[in-house]
Amino acid sequence: MRTTTRTKITVALSLAGCISSQGAMADQPKLTVALYGGNWGDAFLNCVAEPFTKATGIAVAAEVGTSTTTLAKLQQQKSSPAIDVAWMDGGISELAYAAGVIADLDPAAIPNLKNVEEKGLYAEAGHTFAVSSGFYSLGLTYNTREIKEAPTSWKDLWKPEYAAAIALPSPANSSGVPFVFFMADVWGIDRADLAPLYSKLGALDTALFSDSSGAATNAFQSGEAIIGAHFNVGAWDLIDKGAPIGFTIPKEGAWATDARLHLIKGARNTKAAEQFINTALTQEAASCLAGKLYLGPAVKGVEVSQEVARKLPWGAGGSIKDLRLFDWAQINAQRASVTNDWNRKVTAK
Amino acid sequence: MKRKTLAPLLMLFAALAFFAAFFLAPFAVVIFASFTQGADQAFTVDHYIRVLGDQYHWDVILVTFRIAALTTLVSLLLGYPLAWYLVRVVKWRAWRRACVILLVVPMFTSNIVRSFGWMVLLGRKGLVNQSLMDTGLIDTPVRFLGTELGILIGMVYILLPFIVLAAGNALAQVDPAYEQASEDLGASPRATFFHVVLPLTMPGIISGSIMVFTLAASAYVTPALLSGGRISVLSMLIFQQYSSVFDFNYGGALSVVLLIFTLVMVGLAGRVGSVRGSNQ
Numbered sequence: 001m002r003t004t005t006r007t008k009i010t011v012a013l014s015l016a017g018c019i020s021s022q023g024a025m026a027d028q029p030k031l032t033v034a035l036y037g038g039n040w041g042d043a044f045l046n047c048v049a050e051p052f053t054k055a056t057g058i059a060v061a062a063e064v065g066t067s068t069t070t071l072a073k074l075q076q077q078k079s080s081p082a083i084d085v086a087w088m089d090g091g092i093s094e095l096a097y098a099a100g101v102i103a104d105l106d107p108a109a110i111p112n113l114k115n116v117e118e119k120g121l122y123a124e125a126g127h128t129f130a131v132s133s134g135f136y137s138l139g140l141t142y143n144t145r146e147i148k149e150a151p152t153s154w155k156d157l158w159k160p161e162y163a164a165a166i167a168l169p170s171p172a173n174s175s176g177v178p179f180v181f182f183m184a185d186v187w188g189i190d191r192a193d194l195a196p197l198y199s200k201l202g203a204l205d206t207a208l209f210s211d212s213s214g215a216a217t218n219a220f221q222s223g224e225a226i227i228g229a230h231f232n233v234g235a236w237d238l239i240d241k242g243a244p245i246g247f248t249i250p251k252e253g254a255w256a257t258d259a260r261l262h263l264i265k266g267a268r269n270t271k272a273a274e275q276f277i278n279t280a281l282t283q284e285a286a287s288c289l290a291g292k293l294y295l296g297p298a299v300k301g302v303e304v305s306q307e308v309a310r311k312l313p314w315g316a317g318g319s320i321k322d323l324r325l326f327d328w329a330q331i332n333a334q335r336a337s338v339t340n341d342w343n344r345k346v347t348a349k
Numbered sequence: 350m351k352r353k354t355l356a357p358l359l360m361l362f363a364a365l366a367f368f369a370a371f372f373l374a375p376f377a378v379v380i381f382a383s384f385t386q387g388a389d390q391a392f393t394v395d396h397y398i399r400v401l402g403d404q405y406h407w408d409v410i411l412v413t414f415r416i417a418a419l420t421t422l423v424s425l426l427l428g429y430p431l432a433w434y435l436v437r438v439v440k441w442r443a444w445r446r447a448c449v450i451l452l453v454v455p456m457f458t459s460n461i462v463r464s465f466g467w468m469v470l471l472g473r474k475g476l477v478n479q480s481l482m483d484t485g486l487i488d489t490p491v492r493f494l495g496t497e498l499g500i501l502i503g504m505v506y507i508l509l510p511f512i513v514l515a516a517g518n519a520l521a522q523v524d525p526a527y528e529q530a531s532e533d534l535g536a537s538p539r540a541t542f543f544h545v546v547l548p549l550t551m552p553g554i555i556s557g558s559i560m561v562f563t564l565a566a567s568a569y570v571t572p573a574l575l576s577g578g579r580i581s582v583l584s585m586l587i588f589q590q591y592s593s594v595f596d597f598n599y600g601g602a603l604s605v606v607l608l609i610f611t612l613v614m615v616g617l618a619g620r621v622g623s624v625r626g627s628n629q
Contacts, residue, residue, distance in 0.1 A: 208577030
């Protein structure tokens with residue numbers, strides 16, 4: 001018994017060693033891009049990385065993670081970043097700029113910046129630190145097999161028949177903290193005193209508070225959740241795959257945010273990184289992302305089919321002007337306190 | 350003679366260098382962060398006061414260690430008989446080998462995949478609930494996900510091999526002559542087990558339990574997935590501070606608190622083990 005166990009452990013350890021050393025073997029020049037998982041990552045690779053590699057011959061290595069984990073990595077690697085370009089959501093983008101890990105986007109090096117709508121360019125004191133790769137919205141997602149009539153209000157989440165099957169974003173999710181503010185508006189609760197909202201949220205019998213968009217998608221797919229807040233990107237992906245899911249914008253509206261591209265300060269391959277961002281800002285890439293993720297393009301003059309237009313965050317006939325965006329400065333200022341209060345008053349109710 | 354002492358030292362150096370580079374250095378960064386604040390990195394103990402002066406954190410610490418202790422206990426109750434079966438009952442070597450492989454192979458798969466497996470099994474519409482409903486035992490699905498029970502099931506599954514391997518090793522080392530002597534002297538099988546075999550395998554049980562307990566107390570993936578964000582353990586609070594609030598100072602203090610509590614618990618378990626050992 002002893003020898004067999006020991007042999008097994010030795011074999012296990014040496015195998016693990018082989019697997020982990022594989023990553024170190026490639027030494028051709030390559031660009032490391034931080035992006036999200038699931039259908040997001042697939043679309044970014046397909047719509048941006050592939051044409052980029054085709055044009056430049058530079059391989060792209062994907063560093064998969066949510067926006068928040070990407071920022072945590074960037075802060076830890078500040079002195080010598082391993083990431084060249086990073087996609088991060090609105091809100092986290094501002095935090096990253098404040099943390100000093102983001103370099104300016106130079107219109108001379110990234111000529112396609114001039115094709116981007118004003119709403120998709122983020123600048124502070126003359127420094128352009130982020131550019132939008134497309135907008136998405138958070139609406140109500142529901143299981144059409146269990147809920148026959150589309151919900152019309154965010155307040156429907158509190159209906160007793162949905163107990164134990166509700167999915168909401170947790171504060172670890174980049175949409176978690178803004179969701180709290182959004183729900184405060186829905187219930188007419190003062191943003192400065194969120195206590196009444198926490199007791200409302202704490203009273204909800206949720207199936208889960210999802211840490212990532214992927215976790216929410218999984219919950220809707222498995223039937224663990226039958227109603228909840230989810231992004232159009234994840235919901236339409238499920239619907240397109242034939243899952244019995246519906247996505248609706250309730251009467252109080254939906255709020256939108258975007259996935260933004262950033263050039264990392266001190267990146268090893270700044271030139272290639274700028275080329276990569278330039279590729280992402282072409283009409284082809286934006287239209288490809290709209291087609292795959294239903295991201296509302298921030299690039300001007302992108303043509304999409306009617307079917308795609310209907311699923312964009314501003315819906316058929318809408319435009320970028322219709323989006324309800326957030327004041328991220330206010331949200332980021334309260335991020336720590338909202339997280340703390342959520343832990344105490346919602347999770348540990 | 351000199352060469353004889355040099356070789357172990359060199360081997361020890363490699364281990365120490367590895368330990369220093371991959372544990373001590375990053376840990377020093379965490380400790381440093383936990384005692385500083387602001388851009389000028391001024392010394393402060395505020396983060397610790399904030400952690401320990403707040404009832405909420407004590408509740409989370411209690412949940413964390415309750416889950417870890419229950420995981421250890423259940424793993425022991427399931428693992429020891431399993432180890433006994435493998436070492437004492439199975440006579441056919443090929444079958445024993447197959448059992449050990451079955452036990453170890455899941456460890457090649459990532460925790461995430463295995464925890465996802467449990468999410469599928471334990472969900473509202475999962476296999477467990479469907480079977481219970483089909484047999485008419487329950488009318489509405491039992492809630493496993495998002496409960497301590499769900500986390501416990503996942504943790505026991507993932508950590509059970511450690512107990513089986515440690516206890517199995519200890520059992521294999523017990524000379525059957527002791528048991529024969531005990532039997533010859535008139536002890537019942539029960540008395541022989543409790544007075545001879547169990548004390549002799551105690552070091553294995555203790556080392557297995559310590560492994561399981563420390564891994565369970567610091568586990569992140571399994572509780573994060575199976576709790577659905579409805580229950581917090583200390584590792585999840587740490588992750589939240591590092592990955593979404595970006596307060597590395599407060600997160601660092603939480604990490605140090607988790608480590609110290611775990612070390613104290615392990616130290617206590619070690620004492621229990623050595624007291625038992627000296628009784629032999």
